[in-house]
Amino acid sequence: SAVISQKPSRDICQRGTSLTIQCQVDSQVTMMFWYRQQPGQSLTLIATANQGSEATYESGFVIDKFPISRPNLTFSTLTVSNMSPEDSSIYLCSVGTREQYFGPGTRLTVT
Amino acid sequence: AQTVTQSQPEMSVQEAETVTLSCTYDTSESDYYLFWYKQPPSRQMILVIRQEAYKQQNATENRFSVNFQKAAKSFSLKISDSQLGDAAMYFCAYIWEETSGSRLTFGEGTQLTVNP
Numbered sequence: 684s685a686v687i688s689q690k691p692s693r694d695i696c697q698r699g700t701s702l703t704i705q706c707q708v709d710s711q712v713t714m715m716f717w718y719r720q721q722p723g724q725s726l727t728l729i730a731t732a733n734q735g736s737e738a739t740y741e742s743g744f745v746i747d748k749f750p751i752s753r754p755n756l757t758f759s760t761l762t763v764s765n766m767s768p769e770d771s772s773i774y775l776c777s778v779g780t781r782e783q784y785f786g787p788g789t790r791l792t793v794t
Numbered sequence: 795a796q797t798v799t800q801s802q803p804e805m806s807v808q809e810a811e812t813v814t815l816s817c818t819y820d821t822s823e824s825d826y827y828l829f830w831y832k833q834p835p836s837r838q839m840i841l842v843i844r845q846e847a848y849k850q851q852n853a854t855e856n857r858f859s860v861n862f863q864k865a866a867k868s869f870s871l872k873i874s875d876s877q878l879g880d881a882a883m884y885f886c887a888y889i890w891e892e893t894s895g896s897r898l899t900f901g902e903g904t905q906l907t908v909n910p
Contacts, residue, residue, distance in 0.1 A: 684841075714896075716898070720837075724902075724903075725885060725900045725901065725902050725903050726839075726885070726898075726900045727900075728897060728898065731897075741897075773837055775839065777839075777898075780891070780896055781827050781844075781889060781891070781896065782827075782829070782841060782844060783841075783889075783898050784841065785838065785839035787836070787837070787838050788837045788838065788839075790837070
């Protein structure tokens with residue numbers, strides 16, 4: 684399985700600001716995924732990021748709010764824009780086609 | 795749409811005993827994959843076990859085994875000889891590959907407590 688790291692591991696941000704989360708994989712992968720896990724809830728897919736193409740967003744998530752970059756086969760970023768307290772969640776990236784392996788997550792608190 | 799349901803928000807087990815976590819899913823597909831993930835307080839999602847729908851044999855990984863009932867769309871996880879380190883949130887998940895890519899759908903989770 685791939686080794687996945689995320690930065691930052693946690694952050695506390697002010698309302699109205701933006702935060703960019705980085706996801707680094709130790710091997711080249713075609714597909715990367717970004718998930719949100721709100722407090723006490725399950726994981727929800729935000730978008731799928733393929734290298735060389737625009738990310739595909741799930742219903743309820745839009746590019747203006749969650750822009751994603753995928754500059755190469757080992758790296759991706761997710762930006763949470765114009766944050767509000769409702770964006771306080773754990774954000775996780777994952778890789779894989781059938782079996783998915785997850786990064787350690789980024790715990791975001793918006794005050 | 796594919797859905798995954800875990801009807802047990804919380805479960806508890808005594809150390810060294812056996813516990814079974816339930817999961818049901820809804821799909822019209824015939825070829826898919828099912829997983830159990832474990833999320834301890836560290837929040838790291840750990841893949842525990844996988845099952846291919848086309849395989850009749852139930853998957854086993856050490857103390858973890860599944861009971862896969864395809865016709866009933868049921869996928870339960872049995873943990874034998876429970877250990878304190880098994881305490882975590884457990885998520886059942888479903889995936890199938892479609893032309894636009896694969897999507898992993900999670901259940902609501904079951905919080906497992908292991909009592910010493």
